Amino acid sequence: MQTMIAPSVLAADFGHLADEIETINRSEADWIHLDVMDGVFVPNLSFGFPVMEAIAKITTKPLDVHLMVVEPEKFLPRVKDLGAMFMNVHLEACRHLHRTLQSIREAGIRPAVTLNPATPVELLTEVINDVDMVLLMSVNPGFGGQPFIEHTTAKVRQLRKLITESGAKTLIEVDGGINLVTGAELRRAGADVLVSGSAIFHSPDPIDMIHRFKAL
Numbered sequence: 175m176q177t178m179i180a181p182s183v184l185a186a187d188f189g190h191l192a193d194e195i196e197t198i199n200r201s202e203a204d205w206i207h208l209d210v211m212d213g214v215f216v217p218n219l220s221f222g223f224p225v226m227e228a229i230a231k232i233t234t235k236p237l238d239v240h241l242m243v244v245e246p247e248k249f250l251p252r253v254k255d256l257g258a259m260f261m262n263v264h265l266e267a268c269r270h271l272h273r274t275l276q277s278i279r280e281a282g283i284r285p286a287v288t289l290n291p292a293t294p295v296e297l298l299t300e301v302i303n304d305v306d307m308v309l310l311m312s313v314n315p316g317f318g319g320q321p322f323i324e325h326t327t328a329k330v331r332q333l334r335k336l337i338t339e340s341g342a343k344t345l346i347e348v349d350g351g352i353n354l355v356t357g358a359e360l361r362r363a364g365a366d367v368l369v370s371g372s373a374i375f376h377s378p379d380p381i382d383m384i385h386r387f388k389a390l
C-alpha cells in the first residue's frame with residue numbers, strides 16, 4: 175500500500191488558513207489532520223469546533239480528528255456534525271475505552287485509538303479488532319515541531335505484529351516529528367499513515383513535500 179499522508183493543520187499559517195487548506199486540496203495528501211487540545215489532557219490549547227467547521231467547508235480531504243482532551247466522548251455529536259472520517263481518542267483519556275469506541279462506530283465515524291509515547295502497545299490487545307486505526311504518538315502530545323522519539327519505530331513493529339496475529343485490518347498512523355528521514359524509517363517498520371505538521375507547512379513547497387512523502 176502507498177504511504178498515506180495527513181498534513182497537520184497545527185503548523186499552518188492561521189492568518190491565511192483558507193489558502194493553506196486550498197494548498198492541501200491541490201496536493202496528493204490523503205486526509206487532513208486536526209489537533210484539538212484542551213489545556214488539561216495536554217499543557218496547551220489549539221483550536222476547537224468553530225475553526226474545524228470553517229476548515230470542513232473548504233477542504234476536499236477527509237478529516238482525521240485527533241482529540242487531545244479529557245472525556246473525548248463528550249464531543250462525539252460535534253465530531254459527527256463535522257462529518258469527520260476518523261475520531262482519534264487517547265487511551266489515557268478514556269475511562270471506558272471500549273464503550274467510547276463502540277459509540278464512535280455507532281455514530282458512523284471510524285474509531286481510532288491514540289497512544290502516548292509511554293503507553294505500551296500491549297494495552298491494545300483487547301480492542302485491536304474494534305478500531306480502524308491506531309495512532310502512535312512519536313512526540314509527547316501538545317506541541318508541533320518537537321524531535322521524533324526514536325523508540326516509536328520499535329512500537330510500530332510491535333503493533334504490526336499484534337495486528338497480524340489478531341487478523342485485524344487496523345491501520346497504523348504515527349504523529350510527531352515526522353520528516354522524510356523519520357518517515358522512511360516508520361514505513362520500513364510497518365506504518366501506513368504519516369502525520370506531518372512542520373515538515374509540510376514550514377517547507378517552501380508543501381505540495382512537493384507531500385509528493386516526496388507519498389513516495390516513501
Ligand code: DX5
Nearest residue numbers: 182315316318319351371372
Ligand atoms: C502534537 C500533534 C501533532 C503535531 C505534529 O500534539 O498531535 O499532530 O501537529 O507536528 P510536527 O509534525 O511538527 O511534529
Ligand code: ZN
Nearest residue numbers: 209240349369
Ligand atoms: Zn495530532
